[in-house]
Amino acid sequence: MINIRRLTCFDAPKIKKMISYLGNEEKLYQTITVDTFAILHGILPLKYKFMPESFILLKNDEILGLITIVPISGNPYKINITKLIFKQNMYDAGKQLVEFVIARYGAKGAVSFIVTIEQSHEELLNLFMTGCGFRQCSYENLWKLDNFTPQTSDRAHFRHCQNSDAKYVARLYNAELKNLYRPALERLKTEYTEPLFAGLTSGYKNRYVLEEPEKERIIAYLSITTNDNYNFIIDMSLNDGYNISYDEVINFALSEISNRKSKFCAFVKHRQYTKNADNFEKYLHERNLHCIQTQCVLVKDYYKQIKQTESALQIFQFGEFSSN
Numbered sequence: 001m002i003n004i005r006r007l008t009c010f011d012a013p014k015i016k017k018m019i020s021y022l023g024n025e026e027k028l029y030q031t032i033t034v035d036t037f038a039i040l041h042g043i044l045p046l047k048y049k050f051m052p053e054s055f056i057l058l059k060n061d062e063i064l065g066l067i068t069i070v071p072i073s074g075n076p077y078k079i080n081i082t083k084l085i086f087k088q089n090m091y092d093a094g095k096q097l098v099e100f101v102i103a104r105y106g107a108k109g110a111v112s113f114i115v116t117i118e119q120s121h122e123e124l125l126n127l128f129m130t131g132c133g134f135r136q137c138s139y140e141n142l143w144k145l146d147n148f149t150p151q152t153s154d155r156a157h158f159r160h161c162q163n164s165d166a167k168y169v170a171r172l173y174n175a176e177l178k179n180l181y182r183p184a185l186e187r188l189k190t191e192y193t194e195p196l197f198a199g200l201t202s203g204y205k206n207r208y209v210l211e212e213p214e215k216e217r218i219i220a221y222l223s224i225t226t227n228d229n230y231n232f233i234i235d236m237s238l239n240d241g242y243n244i245s246y247d248e249v250i251n252f253a254l255s256e257i258s259n260r261k262s263k264f265c266a267f268v269k270h271r272q273y274t275k276n277a278d279n280f281e282k283y284l285h286e287r288n289l290h291c292i293q294t295q296c297v298l299v300k301d302y303y304k305q306i307k308q309t310e311s312a313l314q315i316f317q318f319g320e321f322s323s324n
Contacts (some may be wrong), residue, residue: 001059004055004097004100006053007056015063015066017063018064047076051070054083055101065085065097066084066085066086066097067085067097070082073191074189074190074191075191078110078114079114080115081098084115084124094127101113111301111302113299115298117296118294118296119294119296125298128298134298135298137185138272138273138296139272139273139295140272140294140295141293141295142233142267142268142291142292144289148250148266153251154247154248155251156248156251158252160207166189166191166192168209170189176239178273178274204226208221208223208252209222210222212242220238222249224256224257230263232266232267233266233269235271253266270291
């Protein structure tokens with residue numbers, strides 16, 4: 001008999017057995033163990049969720065697969081699927097898990113599901129796109145800052161991002177999206193506010209903004225993220241109407257990381273769905289950097305039907321969901 005339920009701490013031995021064939025299974029196991037607070041977190045309404053939640057698929061008491069989702073900070077109605085594990089070639093188990101979380105969280109009010117998958121995983125891409133109705137939006141790339149040699153030693157004059165900046169940072173990010181991708185990928189201002197329970201979430205993230213002199217207008221946003229305190233990802237949103245130096249932005253980011261760690265690896269995220277994506281890619285090639293990962297961004301959206309009038313037209317409202 002097949003059953004899907006929430007992962008509990010009592011499943012630890014079975015999880016270890018399921019992932020024993022994978023490399024570095026101990027590190028993977030640590031990322032999916034469950035503590036008591038996570039179990040209590042499971043009973044919260046969707047609008048209050050902020051931690052990862054995992055579910056397992058069992059057949060005759062044997063775990064065949066696991067899925068982990070994370071509500072987007074500041075917009076819990078947008079769900080990230082961050083982990084999908086199933087036994088070799090058991091793609092149907094993966095499909096059932098994906099459909100389960102879509103149905104479960106869609107019923108709770110979620111309107112958007114996002115997953116990023118490495119371009120080389122054709123079977124997994126097919127599972128989400130053909131099997132589960134996701135569509136491909138664009139790509140995100142990671143470029144390793146290995147032997148990085150900037151042409152200047154100057155650093156941009158960023159300051160720490162504050163919650164009062166959230167509206168302007170969201171406006172900057174959304175304005176830099178190519179029009180084709182805005183309905184699926186645009187962000188709310190609440191996604192740029194510091195969450196109340198930030199100290200309880202895993203990882204580390206520092207956020208900065210760059211203002212235009214005199215006008216005090218935010219023209220750049222920078223985030224530095226790590227999950228292991230060794231590999232740091234640098235992500236930036238720049239106003240393409242200003243000639244902002246990539247060298248100066250990256251120099252600033254590296255100096256901030258070096259203040260925290262003496263030894264680290266740094267990567268730059270390149271989002272191909274932004275207006276300045278081509279210029280940024282040209283810059284990365286000019287600096288002799290190498291792309292070490294390309295991920296496809298897949299999205300599944302729900303829409304909300306607007307109340308019908310007496311006309312014969314059916315009107316549907318796409319995009320953001322608002323809870324009142």
